[in-house]
Amino acid sequence: METMISVWTVVEHVRVASGAAEVAIFTAILYWFFTSSRVADMLEVLGERVGGWCGRESGSLRQAVRARRRQQNADMYAKLDADVAVRTTSLYRVKESPVVPAPQPETRPPAGxxxxxxxPVSRDSWHDPKIEDSGTVINVxxxxxxxxxxxxxxxxxxCDLAQCFNLVKFQYKDVIPDVQKDPAYIKAIEDTTEEELKKTDLNLDEKGDGDNRNSAGYLTVKKRVEARAKKVLTDISSAxxxxxxxxxxxxxxxAIRRVAGGGCGTRAGSVARLRRATAAGLPLVFVPLHRSHFDYILVTFALYLTGLRPPLVAAGDNxxxxxxxxxxxxxGAFYIRRRVDGSEHNGDPVYKAALRSYIxxxxxxxNNLEFFIEGGRTRTGKPQPPKAGILSVIMDAYLDGTIDDALLVPVTLNYDKLVDGNFVREQLGMPKxxxxxxxxxxxIWRTMNTNHGSIRVDFNQPISLKELVQSFKKYNHFKAPIEAPLGPADDKFSSDLDRRLLYNHSHSSLYGDDVSTDHKMMVEAIGRHIVYEGAQATAVMCTNVVSYVLLxxxxxxxGVRRAVRARGAALRAEGRDLAYRADPDRCLEHALEMLGPLVQRERRTExxxxxxxxxxxxxxxxxxNTLVAHYxxxxxxxxALESIVCRPDADGDTVRHQELLGSALQLYEVLSEELILCAPCHTIHExxxxxxxxxxxxxxxxxxxxTDGLEEEKWSRRFAKAIDDEEDDGYERPDPTLRIKYIxxxxxxxxxxxxxxxxxxxxxxESYSASCRHLAPGTVxxxxKATIDGLVHDYTTNKMPYGAAxxxxxxxxxxxxxxxxxVIEMYTDNKERKIRLRPPYDDAQKLNDICSHIYKFNVDSPLLREESAT
Incomplete structure (x- = not known):
């Protein structure tokens, strides 16, 4: 009984407590309801309407409540009235004043x-004519x-994980069965089998021909060759x-978020063009200029994130x-040998046939394809002459009708700070x-713990291979026969310099049999065109500008700050895409942070x-060197002007037009291995x-x-085109450029x-002059090494101030x-590349005479002495 009384007492206490809680909650709700401004406003409106229905004056209750509130909170309502007055005035001013457009983002010059x-057709294609490309750069x-x-x-x-796992899944066909059925691949196996049989002690009759190819010896060797060919094909193929x-x-x-504080940018207009080109149903061939090992993944990464089909990438077997x-x-990488000829794989027909058939x-x-047309990474920062091997295979596929066309897409990559470090060891002659x-x-560890600034990956307009082939067939400066090999130019214009340069560079181990010289020169011309266009479209980073100014x-x-500001403005005016848009002083500080110990900074004098x-x-x-290629x-x-002015008998005040252009042509002939001066559709003279x-x-x-300079210049332009040097009556017009002089x-x-x-x-x-001075028979x-040692000695003894030489x-x-x-001949002896002087240049005087074509540009100019003094 006592237990029941205790339980009942507890229940009563709970009921009393819960009742008190309910009363408290109800009181709080009532307080909030009658003190809330929104509820009060609602009650005022409701009371005003009820009063209107009952015949009272409209708004009297509401006005009375507001008047009472204003008396109680005068300061707060005064502030609210002031805010209303300000807003009303601002709206009036906006309505009455002229419309000012919103600030627009800064547009970039068209590039790529x-x-x-x-x-011209490719230039007008692959973009929406209704949408203007403002050059907007997006961070992928x-x-x-x-x-x-x-x-x-x-x-x-x-979001990163979701983006990567929700992208389009592309299908890639396994082409190995098609390669194994390719007639060229089968023929290469048969030819290699016969060659190996000739090296054995087997009787040639046992090998047999035609119907006797079922002999045991032939089948054994062929089986061994087929196994090697299958392994080659497996090593090549992508997965x-x-x-x-x-x-x-x-x-x-x-990784990019960690190493690139400035992100990875690409042009939005370029991505839109690639999407439209993909819809055409033609394979895209991406041709990047090679700077870093990171390029392999970076191009695929940018394409994949933007919803484009990733390409198969030709990577070196290293x-x-x-x-x-x-x-x-x-x-998507498929591996190719860095050297097919000139190595232990010299003349391997099976490998060549397998690679050609696979591509x-x-x-x-x-399938889209990607290959680095320069071969390896540039060690100097300048664009390198093209390696035409894979490009020649693509050309063959087009010419034999395997593909209707292909769209070549030059790709440029640039970094504030190179991801791979530097190439100083290799430039000093040490082995790679x-x-x-x-x-x-x-x-990877070193890269992940370093800030590399910004990265740019830009895609140029897709160019029709068919259109390039048809266009290059029309240019007359490629059609004349090669009368003489490339050699030191005389004082006359080198009218066939363009043709001879292409002829001397158009060599590749992947050309097919019976390929004409014209075909090789066309492949070389297209390759040089791609490299030149890519170099001109490369985004200029702030480290490029600052390094060029400092050197x-x-x-x-x-005057570094002033020079950096002026150089950036000049580049922008010349149409180059600057990858930075901040204040020049901030960009300079960022560049100095990226360059680090490469630049000395005196805090006291700045x-x-x-x-x-x-x-x-x-x-x-x-x-x-990104800007060296530009200038x-x-x-x-x-x-060339300086080499003329510094001659002992030269006139230091004037120079003749013909002499200046002739000397410039000779200098470019000297530097033809270093620089691609123009696209092959333009002549070097132009x-x-x-x-x-x-x-x-x-x-x-x-x-x-x-007075007559303009007319003479017009005649010089006509003379440069070299279309027709003779009048109809047979009279040859004298060269009008002979009378043009410059002050x-x-x-x-x-x-x-x-x-x-x-x-x-x-x-x-300086490097070329030193190479000529240290030229001697021996290994390369x-x-x-002798040349590098001589340059190092000259630099350390202050005889030569340019460490970059x-x-x-x-x-x-x-x-x-x-x-x-x-002048020299290179040959291989005991697996070493060696040099010997060819007659008559084994004579010291003859050698010095021909090297003078290089020495004469290495002049001791007063301008450089003034620069050293400052």
Missing amino acids: LACGRCA LDIGRQNFANSGVISRYF MSYNILRVVAWLTHK MRIPFFGWILRGC INSLAAN QMETFWSALRG TEARGGA TLRPTKSIAAELELSYYA AAPAIVAT TLLRALDQLLASGVLVNAER IQKTPEAIAERRRLLLTLRPLI KSVV VSSDAVRNCLRLLRQWG
Whole structure:
């Protein structure tokens, strides 16, 4: 009983407590209801309407309540009235004042457009004419954030992962069965079998011909050759995996966010053009200029995230390293040997046939393709002459009707700070270190702990291969026969220089049998066109501008900030795409952060100058060479001008037009291994004439005879085209350029411009001169080492102030030039490349005479002495 009473007591207490709680909650609700401004306003409106229905004056209750509130909260209502008055005044001012448009984003100049001379149809295609390309750059890392901005919480937080795992899945056909049925592949196996039988002790009758090919000896050798061919084909082929591609895309997302604080940008208009070109149903052939190992994944990454079909990528077999090679193969890489001829694989017909058949059948299956036309990575930062091997295979596929057409897409990549580090060791003549698993791990670790600034991946307009072939057949400066090999030019115009340069470079181990010289030269011309267009469309990073200024305009350290600002404005006016848009001073600080110890900075005077070392100048020259390629033509003319002015008997005030252009042509012939001056659809002479016009516009030169100078220049342009040198009556018109003269200006601005252009090419000319001085019979390695040692000695003893001249690439290019001139001969002995002098250049005097064609441009100019003094 007591228990029941206790329970009942507890229940009563709970009821009392719950009742008190209910009363408290009800009281709080009533308080909120009658004190809330919204409820009060609602009651006022309701009371006003009820009063209206009852016949009372409208608004009296509401006005009474407001009046009482204003008395209680006078300060608050005064502030509210002031805010209303301000808004009313602002609205009135906006309505009555003229409409001011909203600020628009800064537009960029058009870049990456197809050549208007040889690809006009491609230039007008692949874009929507109703939409103007403003040059907007998008960060591919932000695509996922934008696509999943309005999705769920998990998708927004894991936007990178969601973007990579929701992209389109593309199908890739296995082309190995088609390659094994290819007649060229089968024929290569049969020919190799016969060649191996000839090297054995088997009786040739046992091998048999025709019906006797079922003999045991023949079948044994053929089986061995087929097994080797199958292994070659397996090593070549790609293994594109959608799952690997998604995982690598996600990892690349995270890696780029860590190493590239400025993101990875690409032009929005370029992506739109690629989408329209993809709809045409033709295979796209992406042709990047090669700067870093990161290029392999970066191009695929940018295409994949923008919803485009990733290509099969031709990678060097040096990248076939454990684990990482498997990942690259899963991302579409197929491996090719770095050298087919000139190595232990010399003349391997099975490998050549397998590679050609694999590429052709991949294109026939409508797979996109990617290959680096320069071969390996550029060690100097300048675009390298093309390697026409894979391009020749694509040309064959088009010419034999395997594909109707292909769209070539030049691709350019640039970095604020190179991901792979620098190439100083190799430029100093040390052998290249082969890629290994552990070196790859060390490189990844080092990269992930370094800020590399911004990255740009840009795609040029797709160019029809069919249109290029048809256009190049029309140019007369490629049609005349080659009368003489490339050699030192005389004082006359080198009218066939364009043709001879193509002829001397058009060699490839992947050309098919019975390929004509015209065909080889056309492939070489298309390759040079792609490299030139890609170099001109490369986005200019702030480190490129600052490095160029430090090595040319402000070597002494004075006026760097002003020069950087002026150079950026000049590049923008010339149509180059600057990859930075911030204040020039902020860009300079960012560039100095990226360059780090390469630049010395005096805090007291704020003076900036390159660090005094060969390694620092070599690395700075790598970044500066992006602009060296841009200023190559006017720099050649300015250097030729200096070589004329510094002659002992020269007139230091005037120079003749013909003499200046002739000297410039000779200089470009010397530097033809270093620079691609123009697209092959333009002649070198025309390009140098345009560069001369730039010197006239900048005030370096002035026409001596202003009255008839314009007419004479018109005649010179007609003469340069060389269409018809004779009149109808047989009378040959005299060369009108003989009377054109230019006055050399001596103003401080003109002298500064001449010095800048002179320093643009000076390190290269120093390297070439040193190569000629140290030329001697021996191995190529010993000649290169002797030249590098001589340059290092000259630099350390202050005889030569240009650390960037210590470049093994420039030395080797000079040796190639001397071989083309017939001065030296290269041969292989005991697996070593050796050099010997060819008669009559084994005589010291004869050798010095021909090397004088290089020495004469390495002049001791007063402009350089003034620069050293400052």
